[in-house]
Amino acid sequence: xxxxxxxxxxxxxxxxxxxxxxxxxxxxxxxxxxxxxxxxxxxxxxxxxxxxxxxxxxxxxxxxxxxxxxxxxxxxxxxxxxxxxxxxxxxxxxxxxxxxxxxxxxxxxxxxxxxxxxxxxxxxxxxxxxxxxxxxxxxxxxxxxxxxxxxxxxxxxxxxxxxxxxxxxxxxxxxxxxxxxxxx
Amino acid sequence: xxxxxxxxxxxxxxxxxxxxxxxxxxxxxxxxxxxxxxxxxxxxxxxxxxxxxxxxxxxxxxxxxxxxxxxxxxxxxxxxxxxxxxxxxxxxxxxxxxxxxxxxxxxxxxxxxxxxxxxxxxxxxxxxxxxxxxxxxxxxxxxxxxxxxxxxxxxxxxxxxxxxxxxxxxxxxxxxxxxxxxxxxxxxxxxxxxxxxxxxxxxxxxxxxxxxxxxxxxxxxxxxxxxxxxxxxxxxxxxxxxxxxxxxxxxxxxxxxxxxxxxxxxxxxxxxxxxxxxxxxxxxxxxxxxxxxxxxxxxxxxxxxxxxxxxxxxxxxxxxxxxxxxxxxxxxxxxxxxxxxxxxxxxxxxxxxxxxxxxxxxxxxxxxxxxxxxxxxxxxxxxxxxxxxxxxxxxxxxxxxxxxxxxxxxxxxxxxxxxxxxxxxxxxxxxxxxxxxxxxxxxxxxxxxxxxxxxxxxxxxxxxxxxxxxxxxxxxxxxxxxxxxxxxxxxxxxxxxxxxxxxxxxxxxxxxxxxxxxxxxxxxxx
Ligand code: HEM
Ligand SMILES: [Cu+2]
Numbered sequence: 196x197x198x199x200x201x202x203x204x205x206x207x208x209x210x211x212x213x214x215x216x217x218x219x220x221x222x223x224x225x226x227x228x229x230x231x232x233x234x235x236x237x238x239x240x241x242x243x244x245x246x247x248x249x250x251x252x253x254x255x256x257x258x259x260x261x262x263x264x265x266x267x268x269x270x271x272x273x274x275x276x277x278x279x280x281x282x283x284x285x286x287x288x289x290x291x292x293x294x295x296x297x298x299x300x301x302x303x304x305x306x307x308x309x310x311x312x313x314x315x316x317x318x319x320x321x322x323x324x325x326x327x328x329x330x331x332x333x334x335x336x337x338x339x340x341x342x343x344x345x346x347x348x349x350x351x352x353x354x355x356x357x358x359x360x361x362x363x364x365x366x367x368x369x370x371x372x373x374x375x376x377x378x379x
Numbered sequence: 380x381x382x383x384x385x386x387x388x389x390x391x392x393x394x395x396x397x398x399x400x401x402x403x404x405x406x407x408x409x410x411x412x413x414x415x416x417x418x419x420x421x422x423x424x425x426x427x428x429x430x431x432x433x434x435x436x437x438x439x440x441x442x443x444x445x446x447x448x449x450x451x452x453x454x455x456x457x458x459x460x461x462x463x464x465x466x467x468x469x470x471x472x473x474x475x476x477x478x479x480x481x482x483x484x485x486x487x488x489x490x491x492x493x494x495x496x497x498x499x500x501x502x503x504x505x506x507x508x509x510x511x512x513x514x515x516x517x518x519x520x521x522x523x524x525x526x527x528x529x530x531x532x533x534x535x536x537x538x539x540x541x542x543x544x545x546x547x548x549x550x551x552x553x554x555x556x557x558x559x560x561x562x563x564x565x566x567x568x569x570x571x572x573x574x575x576x577x578x579x580x581x582x583x584x585x586x587x588x589x590x591x592x593x594x595x596x597x598x599x600x601x602x603x604x605x606x607x608x609x610x611x612x613x614x615x616x617x618x619x620x621x622x623x624x625x626x627x628x629x630x631x632x633x634x635x636x637x638x639x640x641x642x643x644x645x646x647x648x649x650x651x652x653x654x655x656x657x658x659x660x661x662x663x664x665x666x667x668x669x670x671x672x673x674x675x676x677x678x679x680x681x682x683x684x685x686x687x688x689x690x691x692x693x694x695x696x697x698x699x700x701x702x703x704x705x706x707x708x709x710x711x712x713x714x715x716x717x718x719x720x721x722x723x724x725x726x727x728x729x730x731x732x733x734x735x736x737x738x739x740x741x742x743x744x745x746x747x748x749x750x751x752x753x754x755x756x757x758x759x760x761x762x763x764x765x766x767x768x769x770x771x772x773x774x775x776x777x778x779x780x781x782x783x784x785x786x787x788x789x790x791x792x793x794x795x796x797x798x799x800x801x802x803x804x805x806x807x808x809x810x811x812x813x814x815x816x817x818x819x820x821x822x823x824x825x826x827x828x829x830x831x832x833x834x835x836x837x838x839x840x841x842x843x844x845x846x847x848x849x850x851x852x853x854x855x856x857x858x859x860x861x862x863x864x865x866x867x868x869x870x871x872x873x874x875x876x877x878x879x880x881x882x883x884x885x886x887x888x889x890x891x892x893x894x895x896x897x898x899x900x901x902x903x904x905x
Contacts, residue, residue, distance in 0.1 A: 364617070
């Protein structure tokens with residue numbers, strides 16, 4: 196019986212560890228995607244280090260897309276559709292958002308870059324997607340994103356698409372939306 | 380009970396009679412029988428759902444059921460066949476045969492064994508009853524992808540999660556029992572490399588089970604908290620990612636498909652040598668092939684996700700790893716064929732099912748290889764081609780091996796020979812109808828018919844009518860099986876201890892039917 200008990204204990208330990216591993220996959224997945232830049236995930240942390248050299252030898256086309264999620268009533272679109280930049284140059288682009296409903300709504304934008312591998316090279320210094328955004332009934336606002344393309348971007352990429360999906364997160368709003376855009 | 384075992388019974392059998400015997404039993408043979416009967420019952424319940432599916436698909440347009448109910452049928456059919464029929468059937472065989480094959484008196488943890496069986500009926504009762512809830516049962520596919528199972532699922536999801544938890548706990552307990560039994564209770568002289576392959580494959584399967592069933596438990600837990608408690612593991616708005624769900628699910632899911640085939644390899648490796656009257660060719664390579672399949676099965680999960688937009692190097696990695704699995708699988712098929720080479724073969728029903736297994740499982744392996752080619756999978760993914768693939772490996776693979784095992788060991792269990800003519804009838808009806816049912820699915824799949832839909836384009840009408848007829852015939856053929864089983868349990872020609880002329884192994888040294896207690900004094904293995 197003692198013989199069985201030690202083995203059973205070990206096997207139960209494996210079971211428990213694997214249960215934990217299932218949950219550990221959640222942060223592992225995020226870290227993995229962030230480090231490798233696959234999945235088109237961009238960093239949630241503002242990029243600080245400004246690069247010195249602007250690479251004027253080549254031009255990169257940045258395409259901007261915006262998509263309100265199916266349950267999100269806001270009007271949401273980029274100010275311009277595309278922009279041609281040199282790697283290293285810092286640019287600011289505005290997204291327009293309007294809340295046409297009669298209630299205050301909080302939104303959260305989630306960025307996604309295509310092709311996925313280029314996500315590592317698109318750095319955002321400032322972005323409305325870093326925080327939740329709040330709009331009172333009938334109000335609108337311009338939401339900026341300040342970014343640059345890393346000069347280390349591999350030569351195979353000449354066009355990068357930056358897409359934002361906007362979600363209605365009013366239901367679990369913590370009351371900490373950074374830009375309290377109540378429209379004054 | 381036969382005369383040989385008579386006084387034996389008097390010493391030891393204090394088993395209560397009637398229902399109490401089955402409720403309280405800790406005997407591995409009783410528990411094995413209950414698992415097998417339960418699996419058969421689930422096979423018919425899941426099968427009748429398949430009949431509903433085929434009835435609706437018999438003609439294009441909506442005939443008999445609502446689309447939402449159709450989705451519930453595909454979902455619950457899959458869940459029941461995987462967790463209620465195939466897995467419990469293998470556990471039942473393990474309970475019956477492993478102690479007898481290694482010369483142990485019982486499973487190592489008999490009380491836990493009783494529990495692991497008896498929680499199972501409740502899991503499936505909950506799942507089946509959820510179909511009658513307002514709003515219906517689970518309808519998001521057996522793979523329960525988020526957000527279908529979170530944002531868009533109905534109120535029965537909590538019950539679904541609960542029942543999957545119970546199924547998982549049951550299989551983990553069963554797996555632990557198998558490992559401890561094999562590790563600690565082998566008869567003297569039964570060294571690792573003398574163990575029958577059925578024992579080896581189950582040993583490795585049990586490790587797969589304790590490694591991946593907890594991950595499944597984690598996945599359903601996350602679905603539960605996402606749906607009811609405001610977490611956002613799989614919700615992009617809250618910082619989660621629905622693709623993450625697929626990674627977690629398939630990290631469980633691919634090893635799971637090997638959980639459903641490795642014991643089948645063990646069964647076929649037992650049957651082929653018996654009826655070819657030759658020892659198994661390449662025993663050691665069979666053990667190593669099984670182990671390498673198990674290890675590789677952890678490295679291929681994303682072949683289910685080629686179309687999710689993974690980067691090229693990741694798709695290539697998973698494509699090559701997937702193809703690599705075909706190598707040890709090929710070794711096995713080669714060994715079975717080599718075992719039969721110049722053997723003195725006879726073709727009793729277990730052998731017929733085992734032979735059909737080898738041919739048809741290999742067809743399923745080939746369609747798997749086609750699916751593993753990333754660019755080709757962009758066309759095949761989520762079509763009936765995938766349905767054809769996994770039914771070849773699961774029905775003509777796993778299920779055929781279980782049926783073969785039942786015919787093979789039935790005389791040992793009941794003490795009677797089954798009716799050979801009825802058995803052959805069952806075999807031929809099954810073989811023909813199963814191919815009418817699943818083979819044309821390859822073609823409609825290649826032509827672009829999507830899976831999991833209640834209606835389809837007119838061009839697929841003839842093929843689908845044909846497939847449905849095959850399906851009904853296959854369903855009916857399984858009634859012959861029940862007839863054989865009942866007939867054999869009630870009587871028939873007396874079976875000898877060895878049953879089959881070419882059979883070797885400890886289980887054939889005990890009388891038929893196997894006495895309630897076997898190997899209380901361990902046998903000597905030479
Ligand atoms: C040579 C071996 C095998 C290869 C290369 C292989 C490959 C694949 C691939 C690439 C897919 C994904 C297809 C898609 O969704 O587009 C798939 C699906 C599937 N395979 Fe296999 N497979 C093999 C053996 C098996 C075995 C032995 C089983 C089970 C006993 C199995 C069960 C399944 C199941 C159930 C699915 C579908 C899951 C779902 O989406 O519902 N496969 N297989
Ligand atoms: Cu797989």
